[in-house]
Amino acid sequence: MKIQIINHSKHPLPSYATALSAGMDLRANLTESITLAPLQRCLVPTGLYIALPEGYEAQVRPRSGLALKKGITVLNSPGTIDADYRGEIGVVLVNISDVPFVIEDGERIAQMVIARHEQVRWEEVETLDDTERGAGGFGHTGT
Numbered sequence: 001m002k003i004q005i006i007n008h009s010k011h012p013l014p015s016y017a018t019a020l021s022a023g024m025d026l027r028a029n030l031t032e033s034i035t036l037a038p039l040q041r042c043l044v045p046t047g048l049y050i051a052l053p054e055g056y057e058a059q060v061r062p063r064s065g066l067a068l069k070k071g072i073t074v075l076n077s078p079g080t081i082d083a084d085y086r087g088e089i090g091v092v093l094v095n096i097s098d099v100p101f102v103i104e105d106g107e108r109i110a111q112m113v114i115a116r117h118e119q120v121r122w123e124e125v126e127t128l129d130d131t132e133r134g135a136g137g138f139g140h141t142g143t
Helices: 064-070
Strands: 004-007 024-027 034-036 041-045 048-051 056-061 072-074 079-081 090-095 101-103 108-116
Touching (some): 034 041, 034 090, 064 072
Antiparallel strands (some): 004 048, 056 108
């Protein structure tokens, strides 16, 4: 699949790290580093602009290593980039650790997955069909 992209950053285009990777790393595009205090959040620019085809979205997700090792995650995970959005891709990061974290220019801060999606047309009804689970919610199956 080909997707149009504008790269106003100083960094290479996002790419897959391995042949079977689902996500591509997004890099911070900064003129100066950002210090993210514990529980602080910020919008980190990437310098990237994309034009997705109809029926697709880009999902911005945390990088597992950054989350595990540093407590840095994507706050609205997954963040959705709609097919009709043409602005700069920004990543909303939050520091859930107990120490400050410095984001440097070019640092890999998140990953982006391109995914197909459907739009629905609601069909309003009076009842829904029965299932074995029924209305069982959180914890309904026991321990």
